Amino acid sequence: MNTNGRIEVKNLNFYYGNYQALKNVSMTVEPHQIVAMIGPSGCGKSTLIRIFNRMCDLIPSTRVEGKVLIDGKDIYTKDTDVVSLRRKVGMVFQKSTPFPKSIYDNVAYGLKIIGIKDHRVLNETVEKCLRRSALWDEVKDHLGKSALSLSGGQQQRLCIARAIAVDPEIILMDEPCSALDPIATARIEELMAALKDEYTIVIVTHNMQQAARVSDKTAFLMHGQLIEYNKTTDFFTNPSNKITEDYITGRFG
């Protein structure tokens, strides 16, 4: 088991223009853990995980202060290679985003763009990733079909297969199940448990049962501040902060 995939956040502030979306956040995500992020809408969960793969760079006039280290390396230096950082830190979005290509080409996309053409390598990787994302049995007979013909849950698993095909260390998931029914959700949750051996996973969710079921640690954000970050069992049974307790018992929105 490799020990890469550690995220360290130190005194992080983040601004959209003049608006401060994250305030002095510090936390460490250990390799091969699943960390859940919860908190009310607009508290900065998506913003925080988008800082981990520098997806926030795509929005103009944003600013990052503080340090974010991945495997001990600062990812906000001038000479950070953003493209290879993003291959190391994969991402799955709320809405599944299959490309208008075949199932096969979706999974192979990340390999093809770095120039891998060897069909044996591609075939093996596609099969391995589809198996890992528990989609293989459903699609193995029609890999050439358009990815858009899959169901929502299948599309989301395809996006996970596509993300792991580039061999990341960390996978960020932003509400990956919010558009799925309970059965499809359960499959993604099983999948996360299985992927934990190889990847560090950070998942944003609005569903507290889900956070409790899948994660090792849970982080609670509010108004851009990290209120509590603790082992999931302790977090839900014995929160150390009054605000956390109010939130998880549903005393406010």
Next chain:
Amino acid sequence: MSRHDTSDLIFRRVLAAFPITVLIIVAGIFFELVYSSLPSLHKFGIGFLYHSIWNPVEENFGALPFIYGTCVTSLVALLLAIPIGVGAAIYLVEYAPVKVSRVISTLVDLLAAIPSVIYGLWGIFVLVPFMRNVVQPFLGKYFGFLPLFQGPNYGIGMLAASVMLAIIIVPFIISVSREVIAAVPFVYKESAYALGATRWEALSNIVLSYGKAGILGAVILALGRAIGEVMAVTMIIGNDPKIALSLFSPGYTLASVIANEFAEADFPMYLSALIEIALVLFLVAIIVNILARLLIWSVTGAQSAEAVK
């Protein structure tokens, strides 16, 4: 039947009348063209399409030079306009600063509103001398081994007309492609970036494959415009009904010959032949549209329908 059903029904009937009217008008035009060109149809038969003599004095009429001129100029115009138009659209949406993009986009939309006779004048005074003094000598010198770029250099001719057409249709392609590209949901681009795609990769294989159908639609519109363009082409193509491989040589198009010679068609067979030219133009336009649509379907398959959702 409730009140709602009745009003619904009336509304539906009224609305249905509009497309039906359009169909009737189109069919009416078609029959009128066929009817008026009957003398010519009888005399020349199918040979009208492949005979290359156009001689009003001897009452000998063949449409091939015009079909050739229309196809060549439209095609060359597309070859020039597609990369420029799509490239400009990509630049405006993805790379240009917002302010620059807004100003240029407005200007481009204005270009589409310029009457083509003004393009024609500009063509005579600026484009033709430029072709004669700069572009064609250059092409002749470095690509003269191709039959396309040989022969006397007048400036006027099919190449000048093609460039003119390209200039006329580029704004079309830019505006539609710009909207198509801007309409691709941002999260698809993000997904490509998240897999380590560079900006160019995200654009060329994700954004453009989403926008394919829409951009092709723009190209079809542009092609229709190019095939039907009269004024600007007539002013600089040279209006000579001959078929020459060289793009430097003068030519003639279906639309131009109708506009030019209609007033002088002083005997019935001449008039009838011109109307048959119009019929051919009508059919060429329709066939090109059908072919382009088939192309869109084959390129995008069933995907585009879902991608648009």
